[in-house]
Amino acid sequence: MFKPEEIIFAPTAECNLACPHCRVTRIPDRLEARDAIAFMKSCRPNGLERVSFSGGEPFLRPDFICAVSRAAVELDMLFGRLMTNGVWFDSPEHLQQTLTDLHRAGFDGKFGVSIDSYHDPNLRDLTLFFQTVFSVWGRRDCGEIISTIPPDGAEPRETLEKLAERLGGRLVIEDGIPYSIVNDSFLNPGGNAADGAEALAIDIVRVPYSAPAGENAWTSETWFENDFCRGPGNVFYVHPDGSVAVCCGFANENGGLIIGRIPADGYRQLTRRAAASPVVRACFEDGLATVRQLLEAQGSAFPGKTEDRCFFCDYLAKNDFPIPRRNR
Numbered sequence: 001m002f003k004p005e006e007i008i009f010a011p012t013a014e015c016n017l018a019c020p021h022c023r024v025t026r027i028p029d030r031l032e033a034r035d036a037i038a039f040m041k042s043c044r045p046n047g048l049e050r051v052s053f054s055g056g057e058p059f060l061r062p063d064f065i066c067a068v069s070r071a072a073v074e075l076d077m078l079f080g081r082l083m084t085n086g087v088w089f090d091s092p093e094h095l096q097q098t099l100t101d102l103h104r105a106g107f108d109g110k111f112g113v114s115i116d117s118y119h120d121p122n123l124r125d126l127t128l129f130f131q132t133v134f135s136v137w138g139r140r141d142c143g144e145i146i147s148t149i150p151p152d153g154a155e156p157r158e159t160l161e162k163l164a165e166r167l168g169g170r171l172v173i174e175d176g177i178p179y180s181i182v183n184d185s186f187l188n189p190g191g192n193a194a195d196g197a198e199a200l201a202i203d204i205v206r207v208p209y210s211a212p213a214g215e216n217a218w219t220s221e222t223w224f225e226n227d228f229c230r231g232p233g234n235v236f237y238v239h240p241d242g243s244v245a246v247c248c249g250f251a252n253e254n255g256g257l258i259i260g261r262i263p264a265d266g267y268r269q270l271t272r273r274a275a276a277s278p279v280v281r282a283c284f285e286d287g288l289a290t291v292r293q294l295l296e297a298q299g300s301a302f303p304g305k306t307e308d309r310c311f312f313c314d315y316l317a318k319n320d321f322p323i324p325r326r327n328r
Helices: 033-046 060-073 092-106 125-135 157-167 267-276 278-286 288-297 311-320
Strands: 004-009 050-053 076-084 110-114 143-149 172-176 179-182 201-208 235-238 243-245 258-259
Touching: 004 033, 004 110, 033 060, 033 235, 050 060, 050 278, 060 076, 060 258, 060 288, 092 125, 125 143, 125 157, 157 172, 157 179, 258 267, 267 278, 278 288, 278 311
Parallel strands: 004 050, 004 235, 050 076, 076 110, 110 143, 143 201
Antiparallel strands: 172 179, 179 201, 235 243, 243 258
16 A cells, blocks of 8 residues: 655756766756645645655755755754765865855755766765765765665675775675675774774665666566565655655656645545555555456467566556456
């Protein structure tokens, strides 16, 4: 069942980078803070309590993220992740002032910094971004690294090792331990670090590349096993033009996953449309694997097999299948 747990605002589709894997349509629209805040107020009484930011590069709209953060604090909402490339600023002074304003606005979530083989990493600016975040927030555990893993498996290990060294930590990649950048104070909290440094902890979230419907991803020998959308789903993702999707993955510009638009629509209208959407029901109620089996039983044929559930969802939504319901 679709039950939104988080609002993700994308205040702009603009970005200072042009990464080859990015599928954000560069529309000129800019989401208004007043519309976002009114939407939050319609959602809060219904139990939705988390706010995050994405884009484009959200730091190109500091006015928006500060205004929305202040409103979230007033509404007693929690913060999730603010996605950023970490290299958007013009100068150290620009970076310092923007982050200070955001801190004063009350944002206390995680900074999700994109570092992978698709980005051209600027180690100097990335280091400065993390150092300034840690200084302004007075803690060294409020950053994350989001790394998209390409089909060939290439990872920016050298970049991550150099970044870790510059931040006074080391890259940890061991069986049974999540990828991370940490220092000795974090690894041995009961001991006495030689330099007395505060604990450094940056989780590295590794995300497999997911192909859009336009790419040929029908090359797997087996079908995906995960039936329901538990990862990027259960969100209201608000695009710069105000359209609202039920997904924060690459397919969230797909019309089949759009359920309305703010400011015209509030929480109740959006959830009603989500409940009536065949694609949303397939993702959250019946299960994508179950729907695929039902379609095949009815004679539908697919170009091949895929282990990528998000790719299949995107394909399903774009091709206007008469999606069957599971018998209950």
